[in-house]
Amino acid sequence: MEYGSDEYFMKAALQEAHMAAAKGEIPVGAVIVGAGRIIARTHNLTETLNDVTAHAEMQAITCAAEAMGGKYLNDCTLYVTLEPCQMCAGALYWAQISRVVWGADDLRRGYRAMGASLHPKTTTTSGILAGECQAIIDDFFKKLR
Numbered sequence: 001m002e003y004g005s006d007e008y009f010m011k012a013a014l015q016e017a018h019m020a021a022a023k024g025e026i027p028v029g030a031v032i033v034g035a036g037r038i039i040a041r042t043h044n045l046t047e048t049l050n051d052v053t054a055h056a057e058m059q060a061i062t063c064a065a066e067a068m069g070g071k072y073l074n075d076c077t078l079y080v081t082l083e084p085c086q087m088c089a090g091a092l093y094w095a096q097i098s099r100v101v102w103g104a105d106d107l108r109r110g111y112r113a114m115g116a117s118l119h120p121k122t123t124t125t126s127g128i129l130a131g132e133c134q135a136i137i138d139d140f141f142k143k144l145r
Helices: 006-022 056-068 086-095 130-144
Strands: 029-034 037-043 076-082 099-104 123-126
Touching: 006 029, 006 037, 006 056, 006 076, 006 099, 006 130, 029 056, 037 056, 056 076, 056 086, 076 130, 099 130
Parallel strands: 076 099, 099 123
Antiparallel strands: 029 037, 029 076
8 A cells, every 4th residue: 555545545444443343433534635644543532422413524634734834724634434525514614624535425414415515615524544444333333232
């Protein structure tokens, strides 16, 4: 797997998803890449922080903005293991992120199913390591039942 490829960075997001699962969090991981390097890496923390807004993407936006020294991420790419929800899509819209790449589609709660949108200049790529990204979600919920 070549450094700098979508697969490379999605693997880093998957590592974060595994860390979330180990904490009992819904296993979603995210990294934000700027200037060819990871500037933020995190995972869901909704249970840990007792905060419904502590999704992986929201945590990553905050970390990346701090690393960049500003609130706009218009030269950055978010890699996330699951399609963002409408809340995260809204935050990504306001952050003006350049690109969003996700692994597994969220057909029920993803931003597209909910009718939300990203910034008009944001490009998207879906399905990167989709099987691995979906498997960690499926395994997590099987263990809960």
